[in-house]
Amino acid sequence: MSNEAPVPEPPAPGQVFALRPEDYDYGEGHLIAHIKEVLTQLQHEGEPWWNVVAEVVPGTLISHGEDWLERRLLIREATFPRTRREPVALNMMTREAPGPLAPNSLNC
Incomplete structure (x- = not known):
């Protein structure tokens, strides 16, 4: 068994x-980001971040x-989950998640 701390998945x-x-x-402000392409990982402000292309909309999951x-x-690497989770499938016409979402299911 490893004593290493889990590393966020890219x-x-x-x-x-x-x-x-x-x-x-x-x-600035809250965003919903749908990742389209992952470009690079880099050091920024003394910690790892990911440079991505995403479709974004201002707001939260509720509004x-x-x-x-x-x-x-x-995006700060620490933002990403440390355990594997399935991506939430959005209706691409409405950008809405199917049914209610569990708290923290989208890392919020």
Whole structure:
């Protein structure tokens, strides 16, 4: 048995995350991010971050806008789950999750 602490899994295309302002750089406010492409991992502010392309909308899982925009984001590695979770499948027409979501199921 290993004594190593779990390491966050890198983001993957198709995953959706509810991001708090401290979870990402170059923006402000809460965002919902649907990862489209993972570019690189890098050091930023003395810790690991991931440079990704994502479709984003301002807001939270409970209340968010409707205008999804594609943009590059730097997301703090500590934001990502330390155990494998299945990505939430969104209805791509409405960008809504199917049914109620368990607390923290999208890392919020």
